[in-house]
Amino acid sequence: MNLCERVAVVTGAASGIGRGITLALARRSCHLAIADVDAAGLAETAALLKGVHVTTHVLNVTDREACLALPAAVLAGHGRVDLLVNNAGVAIGGTFEQVDEADFDWLMQVNFHAVVRLTRAFLPHLKQSDKARIVNMSSLFGLIAPPGQSAYCAAKFAVRGFSESLRRELEEARSSVGVSIVHPGGVATSIARNARPPRYISSEEAKAMLADKARFEKLLSLSPFDAGEIIVSGIEKERARILVGKDARIAALIERIAPVGYWSLLKRSMR
Known part of the structure; x- marks a missing residue:
């Protein structure tokens, strides 16, 4: 897929992998419509994008009416759309x-x-293009399901199943x-650091969760800009599954x- 002079919509573009994708x-030379709930971060991303036409769209993806209004905006x-990257996540x-x-x-509302x-x-608008693509962000946890991630895994496995079925429908x-479908491994973004804690847990459980979060953050080694380059390269090659990072491939x-x-095998390898 030649991305030069195409138009891409990227959600969750204010930081992290979303910003990395927009830069790639x-x-x-792909023009961009970037969306995020974080208006300040969105403006920072837009300021980094040189030589292409950029529009910014402050969007809460849980707002149904705002999502339905985004294509018209x-x-x-831009007059057209060729690429949709559903990257926003919590x-x-x-x-x-x-x-x-x-x-x-x-x-589930945000991630799925x-x-x-x-x-x-x-x-319907993507179908008007001679060549278009939908890119949905799953996760390493859309491939494997560790303990303590039931909500996140539920959403990311759902994204995977939805995307695979949709792909086959469109192919037929x-x-x-x-x-x-994109499965990033340990990318150094703020999603783990900003993860919402459970509301009703004991102080002992809270301490254990903080320790787990610190250990998990040490595994986030891949730059979001490198991740964005891997993802966009996969889009160019029209890959159905894009694995991001050695940990995702393993x-x-x-x-x-x-x-x-x-x-049990993965726990041993992590030790």
Whole structure:
């Protein structure tokens, strides 16, 4: 997929992997409509994008009406759309019993329902392009499911299943729209640091969670700018699955070899 002079929509573009993706797209002369709930961060990202046409869209992806209105705003600013990158995401720490229903639902709204909603809103416009692509952000935890991540895994496995089925539907319809699923491993972003803690836990549980978070952050070694380059390179090559980082590639291999017992193998390798 030649991205030069195409138009891409990227959500969650104010920081982290989203910013890395936008910079990698801009280096390929791809025009950008960038969206995020963080207006200040969005402006910072826009200031880094040189030589391309950029529009910014302050967007809370849990707002259904705002999501449905985004295509019209993008078309008004660019006249077309060729690429949708559903990157916006949040995290919650804690076991299933620790995470209450409201927080679980909030994470699903951001990480899964917004992906479906924006895909539905943009798909008719993407079909007008001679070559278009939907890129949905899953995770390493859309390949494997560790303890303490039930809400996050539920959303990221859902993104994976939705995207794979949608891709096959579009292929059978001989559509000009392709679908890629991205599985980033340990990327050094703020998502783990900013993960919402459970509301109702003991002080001992809170201390244990802080220790786990500190250990987990040490595994986040890949730069978000390197991650963005890997993802955009995968888009250019029209890859159905884009694995980002050595840890994601290893986890995908071990899960295929031992689909039930992979966690004990991965724990040993992490030690």
